Amino acid sequence: MTAAGPLLLTLAALLVLAAALLLARGRLVAVTVRGYSMSPTLMPGDRLLLLRGRRRVATGRVAVVVAPHPEHGWHTVTGPAPDLCDGWYVKRIVAVAGEPVPRWAGRCPGTHVPPGMLVLLGEQPGSRDSKQLGYCPEDKLIGTVLFRLRAAVPAASYTP
Numbered sequence: 001m002t003a004a005g006p007l008l009l010t011l012a013a014l015l016v017l018a019a020a021l022l023l024a025r026g027r028l029v030a031v032t033v034r035g036y037s038m039s040p041t042l043m044p045g046d047r048l049l050l051l052r053g054r055r056r057v058a059t060g061r062v063a064v065v066v067a068p069h070p071e072h073g074w075h076t077v078t079g080p081a082p083d084l085c086d087g088w089y090v091k092r093i094v095a096v097a098g099e100p101v102p103r104w105a106g107r108c109p110g111t112h113v114p115p116g117m118l119v120l121l122g123e124q125p126g127s128r129d130s131k132q133l134g135y136c137p138e139d140k141l142i143g144t145v146l147f148r149l150r151a152a153v154p155a156a157s158y159t160p
Helices: 004-025
Strands: 028-032 047-052 062-066 088-096 117-121 141-150
Touching: 028 141, 047 062, 062 117, 088 141
Parallel strands: none
Antiparallel strands: 028 047, 047 141, 062 088, 062 141, 088 117
C-alpha cells in the first residue's frame, strides 16, 4: 500500500460521516423537558435526543407529540385557534394500533387501539394524557426519544 492509501481511506471515512450527518440533521432534534409529568424518569431540564417521524413507534417508548388543544384534545381544531396548541408533550406510548386498550383509558373507545392511533401516559397521576384526552392520532407524533443527552442539574446541588 502506498502512502496515499491511508489518506484516501481517511478522506472516504470523513465523506461518509459528513453524508450521514447531513441525512441525520433533519431527523434528529434535541428537546428540553419542562414539567414533571414524566418524573421520576424524566425531570425538568433533561435534554433528550429525538428521532423525528414514526420509525420507532412501539409500546414502552417515550414519544414527543404536539400538545393537545385545551378544549379539543388531540383532535383537529377548526377555526382560528391553532395558536393555543403551541408546544410539545413528552409521554410514554402504552399501546399502539391493534393492541388492547388499557382498562384505565376510559376515554379511548373500543377494545383495541384503532389504526393510526396511540394511547399515551405520563408517569404522574395528574398528567394530561390519554386518561383525559383519549387517543392521540399518530400524525400528532413529532418523534420518539432515542436517549437522554444530559440530565437536569438537581436544584440542591446547583451552585452558580
